[in-house]
Amino acid sequence: MDRTNTPYGNHQFGIYSAGLKGELPILPLRYEDLEARAREVLDPAAYWYVAGGAGEASMAANRHSFDRYPLFPRMLTDVSERDLSTTVLGKKHATPLMLAPLGVQEILHPDAELAVARAAADVGVPMTLSTVSSYPMEQVKSELGDTTGWYQLYWPNDDELATSLVQRAEKAGYEAIVITLDTKMLAWRERDLEGAYLPFLQGKGLANYTSDPVFCAGLDKAPDEDVVATVKHWSQVYASPERSWSDLAKLRAATNLPLILKGVLHPEDALAARRAGMDGVIVSNHGGRQVDGSIAAIDALAGVVDAVGDHMSVLFDSGIRRGADVLKAVALGADAVLVGRPFAWGLACAGEQGVAEVLRRLLADIDLTLALTGHDRIDRLTRAALASTRY
Numbered sequence: 001m002d003r004t005n006t007p008y009g010n011h012q013f014g015i016y017s018a019g020l021k022g023e024l025p026i027l028p029l030r031y032e033d034l035e036a037r038a039r040e041v042l043d044p045a046a047y048w049y050v051a052g053g054a055g056e057a058s059m060a061a062n063r064h065s066f067d068r069y070p071l072f073p074r075m076l077t078d079v080s081e082r083d084l085s086t087t088v089l090g091k092k093h094a095t096p097l098m099l100a101p102l103g104v105q106e107i108l109h110p111d112a113e114l115a116v117a118r119a120a121a122d123v124g125v126p127m128t129l130s131t132v133s134s135y136p137m138e139q140v141k142s143e144l145g146d147t148t149g150w151y152q153l154y155w156p157n158d159d160e161l162a163t164s165l166v167q168r169a170e171k172a173g174y175e176a177i178v179i180t181l182d183t184k185m186l187a188w189r190e191r192d193l194e195g196a197y198l199p200f201l202q203g204k205g206l207a208n209y210t211s212d213p214v215f216c217a218g219l220d221k222a223p224d225e226d227v228v229a230t231v232k233h234w235s236q237v238y239a240s241p242e243r244s245w246s247d248l249a250k251l252r253a254a255t256n257l258p259l260i261l262k263g264v265l266h267p268e269d270a271l272a273a274r275r276a277g278m279d280g281v282i283v284s285n286h287g288g289r290q291v292d293g294s295i296a297a298i299d300a301l302a303g304v305v306d307a308v309g310d311h312m313s314v315l316f317d318s319g320i321r322r323g324a325d326v327l328k329a330v331a332l333g334a335d336a337v338l339v340g341r342p343f344a345w346g347l348a349c350a351g352e353q354g355v356a357e358v359l360r361r362l363l364a365d366i367d368l369t370l371a372l373t374g375h376d377r378i379d380r381l382t383r384a385a386l387a388s389t390r391y
């Protein structure tokens, strides 16, 4: 760990500052500028698929609701050494940052999840791999090496396929299954509808299916011999809108891995997750991509933490853009946060290096903000670190 002293602190991430080494940054630093750079290099439909939401009010609310929780800096505390480590599912993580599952990354870069896994391993940030990824889960895990990987399940309507995907993930070395609940059908997303764009319909993002024996058993020909039939079969099995809480028992029985529900916003749903024997929840509104007009994710966090935080891991995503956002979520009770679109833009602009760059910057900003608000251990943050009276 490089602990050279600099005006940005004596910590492992602050030294990142390329400016101090006389180098210009390889990517724009401000989120909006990074997104604009990615827009220049991407096909417009792909750009809008990532940038867009359902409507876009909740996407905006995800950002401006962070303003309701101002940090309340304290002075003259010893912050010469900082510790960003946190515990998730009983395991120590070096930092509270994780990569959110983002599907179909081949629309951003040909190396897609392989590049992201290499960057995650390089920086030491755990990765969550989407079911709708562009490379099979086994290949992605081998790029991740010993770095923690979680597998995100889009829960298909075929129990045998669900079991197969989950057991493959366990065998490949993923450490938890994230079951995404908020995407049992795609929302009304004007940007994609206007461009008549859904990458899966072109056969993209289906690698975990086309490498699965149960999925392939439902096809007459090999997946690449009849892409139209493969896509049709995928669209028939992808989701299961009829499922209810009691169905979770089947997934519980299918694997020994911890199960985490993603997309929980209401405290009653968090309590139901606990009753169903789940190990964690991710408070998320899917980055504003599903229910426009829904509660901003950060506004839902405290309620979920108060309901189940003593009994299960609570994570957060939707709107994380900078260090202060991470501190606010942790202060409200999240054990860790997942970052989404920022790393997508890094991937689009500069592949593996771009993702690593985005992660390092975010870690540097988290570390500096922790110090400058007067704290030395992120896992000791409480709501007292905030000036808000909203929780």
Ligand SMILES: Cc1cc2nc3c(=O)[nH]c(=O)nc-3n(C[C@H](O)[C@H](O)[C@H](O)COP(=O)(O)O)c2cc1C
Residues within 6 Å of the ligand: 049, 050, 051, 100, 101, 102, 103, 104, 130, 131, 132, 152, 180, 262, 284, 285, 286, 287, 288, 289, 317, 318, 319, 320, 338, 339, 340, 341, 342
């Ligand atoms: C392009 C894109 C694809 C996504 N794909 C998935 C997915 O496959 N599975 C999933 O659970 N969530 C998916 N999400 C949601 C993210 O995991 C996460 O909840 C969201 O990006 C957080 O919002 P933010 O990007 O604004 O921070 C996707 C989000 C984006 C932007």
Ligand SMILES: CC(C)CC(=O)C(=O)O
Residues within 6 Å of the ligand: 103, 132, 183, 186, 286, 289
């Ligand atoms: C609905 C999925 C197939 C992908 C996804 O999660 C998304 O586009 O937000």
